[in-house]
Amino acid sequence: MYSAMFSDEEALRIAAQIERKGERFYRVAQKLSDSQEMTNLLELLRRQEEAHAARFESMLDELLAKKGDFEDETFSEESAAFLSALASEVVFPGGVMASMMNRKIDTIPDLLLYAISTEKDSILFYMELVQNTKVPENIPVFQQIIQEEKRHLFDLQRMLEETKGEENRL
Numbered sequence: 001m002y003s004a005m006f007s008d009e010e011a012l013r014i015a016a017q018i019e020r021k022g023e024r025f026y027r028v029a030q031k032l033s034d035s036q037e038m039t040n041l042l043e044l045l046r047r048q049e050e051a052h053a054a055r056f057e058s059m060l061d062e063l064l065a066k067k068g069d070f071e072d073e074t075f076s077e078e079s080a081a082f083l084s085a086l087a088s089e090v091v092f093p094g095g096v097m098a099s100m101m102n103r104k105i106d107t108i109p110d111l112l113l114y115a116i117s118t119e120k121d122s123i124l125f126y127m128e129l130v131q132n133t134k135v136p137e138n139i140p141v142f143q144q145i146i147q148e149e150k151r152h153l154f155d156l157q158r159m160l161e162e163t164k165g166e167e168n169r170l
Helices: 008-032 036-069 077-090 096-102 108-132 136-169
Strands: none
Touching: 008 036, 008 108, 008 136, 036 108, 036 136, 108 136
């Protein structure tokens, strides 16, 4: 049975950690890449994750500043267990190197598909936060994160389509 409960504040910390782990993943992958094109894309993705982490940390600061206005209640035990499991899956299970070794990321489309997959998992995590928060005032914070992640997902999907278009022209 899952005994550790967490609050919206802790969930927002996890959101920032997800982005920081993504940033580290792309930084390490850059060092392992032999392709300049792949390295450039990894740098772009790393900077996006870094920006998201900074934004989510700013949201956390705002939440903490407002915390005096309302009680920050914990998620139910079942929701906390589900969110914890989902977050651990999103934040590269086994660590950065295990994630890289367990996935075939040899091409730009491979990398984009991997990034799309992690964005979808992140969005699912944040949607669960919206549904399970016990503090209605926090819903807009989580919805804002979802919108940012959806924009990022859309950009990644567009890049993947452009890459497929380039392959078709060759």
